[in-house]
Amino acid sequence: MTDPTRPLVIGVGNRDRGDDAIGPAVADIVAERWPNRVDTAVVEGDLSTLPLLWSADRPVVVVDAAVLAGDAGTSTGPGTVIEFDGLGRPWPVGNEGPTLSTHGIGLATAVELARRLDRLPGSLTVLAVTVGDGSLDHRAPLSRPLEQALDALVTRIGVILNLSEPVPYPGNGVTPQGEA
Amino acid sequence: MNEPGGELDLHVPVLARVEGEGAMHVKVANGEVADIRLEIYEPPRFFEAFLRGRDYHEPVDITARICGICPAAYQMSACHAIERACGVSVGAAGETGHAIRELRRLLYCGEWIESHILHIGFLHAPDFLGYHSGIDIATDHPEMIEGILALKKVGNGVMEMLGGRPIHPVNVRLGGFHRTPSRSELAALRAPLSEVRDVCIDLIRWTAGFDFPDLTQDYEFVSLRHDNEYPLNEGRIVSNLGLDIDPSDFERYSEEYQVSHSTALHYRLVDGMNEGGWYHTGPLARWANNFDLLPSLVQDLAADVGIEPVEANPFKSIVVRGLETLFAIDEALRIIDAYRPPSRPFVEVPAREGVGWAATEAPRGLLYHRYELDEDGTVLAARIVPPTAQNQPTIESDLRQFVARHLHLPHDELSLRCEQTIRNYDPCISCATHFLTLSIEHLDGTAEMDGP
Numbered sequence: 001m002t003d004p005t006r007p008l009v010i011g012v013g014n015r016d017r018g019d020d021a022i023g024p025a026v027a028d029i030v031a032e033r034w035p036n037r038v039d040t041a042v043v044e045g046d047l048s049t050l051p052l053l054w055s056a057d058r059p060v061v062v063v064d065a066a067v068l069a070g071d072a073g074t075s076t077g078p079g080t081v082i083e084f085d086g087l088g089r090p091w092p093v094g095n096e097g098p099t100l101s102t103h104g105i106g107l108a109t110a111v112e113l114a115r116r117l118d119r120l121p122g123s124l125t126v127l128a129v130t131v132g133d134g135s136l137d138h139r140a141p142l143s144r145p146l147e148q149a150l151d152a153l154v155t156r157i158g159v160i161l162n163l164s165e166p167v168p169y170p171g172n173g174v175t176p177q178g179e180a
Numbered sequence: 181m182n183e184p185g186g187e188l189d190l191h192v193p194v195l196a197r198v199e200g201e202g203a204m205h206v207k208v209a210n211g212e213v214a215d216i217r218l219e220i221y222e223p224p225r226f227f228e229a230f231l232r233g234r235d236y237h238e239p240v241d242i243t244a245r246i247c248g249i250c251p252a253a254y255q256m257s258a259c260h261a262i263e264r265a266c267g268v269s270v271g272a273a274g275e276t277g278h279a280i281r282e283l284r285r286l287l288y289c290g291e292w293i294e295s296h297i298l299h300i301g302f303l304h305a306p307d308f309l310g311y312h313s314g315i316d317i318a319t320d321h322p323e324m325i326e327g328i329l330a331l332k333k334v335g336n337g338v339m340e341m342l343g344g345r346p347i348h349p350v351n352v353r354l355g356g357f358h359r360t361p362s363r364s365e366l367a368a369l370r371a372p373l374s375e376v377r378d379v380c381i382d383l384i385r386w387t388a389g390f391d392f393p394d395l396t397q398d399y400e401f402v403s404l405r406h407d408n409e410y411p412l413n414e415g416r417i418v419s420n421l422g423l424d425i426d427p428s429d430f431e432r433y434s435e436e437y438q439v440s441h442s443t444a445l446h447y448r449l450v451d452g453m454n455e456g457g458w459y460h461t462g463p464l465a466r467w468a469n470n471f472d473l474l475p476s477l478v479q480d481l482a483a484d485v486g487i488e489p490v491e492a493n494p495f496k497s498i499v500v501r502g503l504e505t506l507f508a509i510d511e512a513l514r515i516i517d518a519y520r521p522p523s524r525p526f527v528e529v530p531a532r533e534g535v536g537w538a539a540t541e542a543p544r545g546l547l548y549h550r551y552e553l554d555e556d557g558t559v560l561a562a563r564i565v566p567p568t569a570q571n572q573p574t575i576e577s578d579l580r581q582f583v584a585r586h587l588h589l590p591h592d593e594l595s596l597r598c599e600q601t602i603r604n605y606d607p608c609i610s611c612a613t614h615f616l617t618l619s620i621e622h623l624d625g626t627a628e629m630d631g632p
Contacts, residue, residue, distance in 0.1 A: 044345055044346065044347055045248070045346075045347045046336065046346060046347060048298070048302075048329060048332050049329055049332060049333040049336065051329060052329055052330065052333055093313075093315060105302070109315060112315050113314070113315050113318055113325070113329075116315060116318035116319045116322065116325075117318050117322050117325060117326060118322070
């Protein structure tokens with residue numbers, strides 16, 4: 001059993017749906033880079049069980065693909081990382097926008113459920129990564145902009161979770177900027 | 181309060197806490213129910229049409245996409261129907277076939293747990309407790325929601341182990357699975373399943389204490405029945421009023437029809453016992469037709485919490501779903517303990533020309549598939565009859581009865597109770613939407629029709 005106080009990185013998304021795989025891809029790299037120092041989880045669609053992974057002593061980072069609504073959606077390019085505090089204010093439950101299924105539970109509901117159950121994590125940082133039009137096709141790889149965002153996302157997670165003494169990134173042998 | 185003998189117009193334009201898009205309209209005139217409509221306006225989805233011309237291996241994955249909460253049911257009905265068309269009975273294929281048959285039951289147990297628990301905790305319980313959602317329940321009953329999440333997690337785990345993913349499994353194929361688990365992999369599910377047994381029993385007792393509105397009807401309960409096991413994947417289609425047919429006869433004994441207010445086809449029994457042939461499928465039907473096949477522990481608990489062997493109050497379906505969840509947990513444990521990995525993960529299903537039929541028990545009820553194949557295994561025709569399409573006339577009948585008996589309720593409360601009446605069936609509207617036959621009436625008086 002893992003240490004319930006160990007930092008947790010949750011990648012939300014479907015590995016087989018193009019840019020929706022950004023969360024799982026980040027979780028995979030984090031697991032390789034900081035083995036035994038951080039827990040990772042990949043969750044597809046139904047986030048109802050997230051509160052069971054959380055505890056008051058545990059810092060959590062959630063990485064998910066995002067589509068921005070309105071003008072922001074047209075002015076923000078794919079691969080843009082939007083970071084915000086997931087505990088700062090109540091989430092607008094019921095206004096989550098389209099979900100995989102009305103039988104599924106999204107991040108907003110999961111957070112508000114955890115709030116009622118006194119299961120909020122010590123901190124919750126959400127890294128939402130914008131995706132482009134038509135980039136969620138079956139079996140498609142990550143698009144170039146999101147692939148290029150991977151290193152920055154992992155580096156940022158290291159800073160957020162104070163994961164010192166990083167193991168060099170095994171994918172390309174390059175030590176991420178700011179962590180030498 | 182509504183005036184006796186007055187008029188009433190209840191309209192809920194978007195039903196909440198159901199899967200898919202539907203509405204309800206109730207009209208009362210002169211103190212009597214004049215019109216009841218469960219309106220399904222979700223667009224048709226054309227699944228039967230685009231299965232045509234596909235290779236016979238493909239429906240297993242394509243039909244899984246019909247529903248996000250019961251994909252395994254679609255996969256199981258597709259597998260059994262196509263295997264029957266090809267003359268293959270997996271369960272009869274020696275030790276390998278037996279192991280695969282058991283794993284299919286286990287997959288179905290995982291889906292029942294996932295689906296039933298979500299409906300009990302987040303979709304239906306709020307109705308009985310006067311809450312807007314499951315989140316609100318968590319404020320006053322955190323221990324129950326914690327238990328519901330734990331049960332849901334276990335159901336997800338079973339689905340993930342066998343299906344590769346908790347939603348839309350990708351590991352199912354004709355003849356079995358792409359990969360079967362080792363004994364130790366499957367044994368890893370044992371502890372979490374065992375840990376939630378008592379949680380499930382607490383949940384059953386909790387829901388049994390709800391205040392159930394008074395509504396019973398003389399339902400014709402239609403479900404599968406197997407000789408010696410509570411039905412999931414196999415059995416004859418039976419009813420408590422004498423229907424007893426092979427799934428291949430389903431289309432001879434049932435009739436599809438359309439109503440103008442729904443994009444979903446409706447179904448009735450040709451010689452059904454109720455006027456209009458409407459019938460009830462789902463947990464209450466399985467329960468009524470197979471009570472004797474349940475473990476005594478489940479039977480005894482049912483008696484203890486006031487559930488009859490033939491339970492005719494649809495509001496009590498929330499308790500029956502809990503009892504079926506307990507059955508699914510124990511059945512899963514039985515399968516895990518007896519599991520011996522098959523020598524191969526699937527049995528061969530060679531293509532041949534033919535027609536195959538199957539019905540399995542989706543969480544919401546009977547799910548019928550028929551496929552016609554050519555000699556190369558190309559799908560020539562497909563027919564899919566989901567449970568919610570079958571239950572629509574019954575839901576409308578329940579609404580009619582309920583409104584007639586509860587006209588004294590204030591408008592808002594009556595409206596909420598009507599929604600609750602619909603949610604008794606855990607309707608999956610997205611599954612039920614179906615391509616309607618297109619009728620074109622020409623100005624010269626001739627007519628043409630087309631449809632799947």
